[in-house]
Amino acid sequence: MTTTAITEPAAAAAGTVNILIVDDEPRNLAVLESILDDPSYRLVRAGTGEEALLALMADEFALLVLDVRMPGMTGFELAQMIKERKKTARIPIIFLTAYYNEDQHVLEGYGTGAVDYLHKPVNPAVLRSKVAVFAELHRKGRELEQANARLSELNASLDQRVTERTLELQESEARLLEAHRRKDEFLATLAHELRNPLAPVRNAIHYLKLRGPDTPDVHWASDVIDRQVGAMGRLIEDLMDISRINQGRIELRREQVALDAVLADAVETVQPQIDGAGHKLTVLQPPMKLLVDADRARLAQAFANLLSNAAKYTDPGGQIELGVVADGGMAVVAVRDSGIGIAPERLESVFEMFSQDVPALARARGGLGIGLALTRRLVHLHGGSIGASSEGGGKGSVFRVWLPVAATRAADAPTAEAPAPACAEGALRILVADDNRDAAETMGILLEMMGHQVQRVHDGEAAVQAAGSFRPELVLLDIGMPGVNGYEACRRIRAQAGAAAPKLVAVTGWGQPHDVQSARDAGFDHHLVKPVDMDALMHVVEACVAASGRA
Known part of the structure; x- marks a missing residue:
């Protein structure tokens, strides 16, 4: 005491x-x-x-x-x-x-x-006893206060750690988003740079085809180049589609469409690859037409990827079967091949990005390993599902897609769109502006072979001046020209021509949705992605001819 x-x-x-x-x-x-x-x-x-x-x-x-x-x-x-x-x-x-x-x-x-x-x-004992009780209560209270103080300190420390960790996570997320943004910018730039050299190659192929009959060797070489340019273009589009899906930028233009029409589009896309490998393709359709609520182009792209995959991983002269059956409220589309098959342990991973079965062999057969990943995402966007099965290596594989059938069936649903019409008669004055001289020259030659009068320039300033002196009815402008770019050239041409402004078409390797919107905002009437699809170009030219009253 x-x-x-x-x-x-x-x-x-x-x-x-x-x-x-x-x-x-x-x-x-x-x-x-x-x-x-x-x-x-x-x-x-x-x-x-x-x-x-x-x-x-x-x-x-x-x-x-x-x-x-x-x-x-x-x-x-x-x-x-x-x-x-x-x-x-x-x-x-x-x-x-x-x-x-x-x-x-x-x-x-x-x-x-x-x-x-x-x-x-x-009574001493009574007093000591009572004091002892209150003294112990005080000690316990003090211990509780100290414990609470420690708990408060721990909570404050935990709050601080949580705050710091949250900031770290936010910074990591920001870095990740920035990395994704840079990746998407890189993919867009890569696509643009790859499309630019493809444009004159495709133009040259069309020149050879329009020139008339040629030796079998030249005809064969033209077909080979055309197929390979098409394959390259599809690879570029696959890269861009993966980027768009990751960013949530793909918007489906849904409509009720006959499934057989979608599959016909897919077969038409892949038929040259199938024929080139000597495969036999069998298509089995159900007795009734099935309607699906879908974006026709995107769904056809998904099935084309499956058919292309089957053709690629099947040795020459193989068998490919495309079948459709109705199962309750679902349409089941199966793509079966006699190819190299899939090992059981890899069935779950074939739809992952950059996954290829038997990597060494897959690399020899080409491809980026993104086709099936893209297909799965497109199918999911349509409310469907996809699965793969195989009895093992060398025994072929089967890919099945389940899609919800639309509420009604239509026996008279359209099955295919008419091919693009040939250019209408009547010559136009057309200005082609591209800093890639090969692209400008080959495009000019193609248009001249159709009977049009063409002037070629290689920068934006020259395009604006030529538009004033040549007075074109149609202007094809590359976007990424040095000095005055295509957007600025478009604005200036519209401003100087006023109500008599020609039809202006953006021809560019930039093909993402915001690129299309930027072209519209600048005043372009149309947006074509390199290498330009000739059917799309001919539609634009014919519309311009019709508007001129010379059709």
């Missing part, structure tokens, strides 16, 4: 509690100190109410042992003041008295905050 006068305030040592004993008789204080002799107690004595208040202001106490009858401020009055102060209101008080034994005094004591009321002479 430590006994301290009120002039020596000190914080309680670890594990000890402060107890304030108040009595105006020094003898009584000595008796209390004797009874409460305990090393875990720090006893602070006060002889008056005023001294007790000073002690209470200086220290924290677990308990007050308070004499009721004191000169000046009585114990009751002191207790009332203690109760009125927020800092001391919860300190338990044990009253000691030799005089106030009536019930009214006891009630008054409890009313002023007493937790017990003992009569002198005090």
Whole structure:
């Protein structure tokens, strides 16, 4: 036990509690100190109410042992003041008295905050027991406060760590989004750069075909080049489609369409590849026509990828089967081949990006390994599902697509669109502007072979000047020309021609949706992607001829 006068305030040592004993008789204080002799107690004595208040202001106490009858401020009055102060209101008080034994005094004591009321002479054991209880309660309370303080610190630390981790994750997400953005920009740039050299190659092929009969060798070489340019173009489109899907930029133009028409489009796309490999393609259609709610071009692209995959992974002279059956409310399309098959452990991964079965062989057969991944995503966008099965290596494979059938069936649904018409008669003045001289020259030659008058320039400024002097009815502008780009040239040509402005067509390797929108915003009437599809170009030219009244 430590006994301290009120002039020596000190914080309680670890594990000890402060107890304030108040009595105006020094003898009584000595008796209390004797009874409460305990090393875990720090006893602070006060002889008056005023001294007790000073002690209470200086220290924290677990308990007050308070004499009721004191000169000046009585114990009751002191207790009332203690109760009125927020800092001391919860300190338990044990009253000691030799005089106030009536019930009214006891009630008054409890009313002023007493937790017990003992009569002198005090039973030492009873007093020690009661003090021990309150001292232990104080220790537990202090431990709880310390635990709460530690918990608050831990929570604050955890909050800080969560905040820091959240910031790290946000920064990581920002870096990832930036990496995706850069990747998409790279893919778009790559597609543009790959399309540019393909444009004059395709134009040259069409020139050879329009020139008339040629030797078998030249005809064969033209067909080979045409097929390979088409394959290259499809690879570029696959790359761009994956980027568009990842960004959520693909919007399906849904309509009710006959499934056999969609499959006919897919077969037409892949037929040269199938014929070139000497495969036999068998198409099995159901007795009734099935309608699906689909984007015809995109769904045909998905089935063309499956057929192309079958042709690629089947040795020359193989068998490919395309079948359709109705199963309840679903149309099931199966593409079966006699090719190299798929190992059982790889069936789950064939639809993953850049996945190719038997990698070394797959690389030898070409491809980027994105066709099946793109197909799965296109099928999912149509509300369908896709699966693969195979009995193992060398035993062929089957890819099945399940698509919801539209509510109605139409026996007279259209099956195919008419091919693009040939260019109408009537010559146009056409301006071709492209900094790629081969692309400009070959495009000009093709248009001249159709009977049109063509002028070629190789930069945007020259295009604006030629538009003023040559007065073309149709202008084909490359976008990425040095100096004045295609967008600016388009605006200037429109501004200088006014109401007599020619039809303006953007011819570019940039083919994403926002590129098309940028062309429209600049004032272009049409947007064609390199290498230009000749049917699409002929539609534009014929529309211009018709508008001129010379059709």
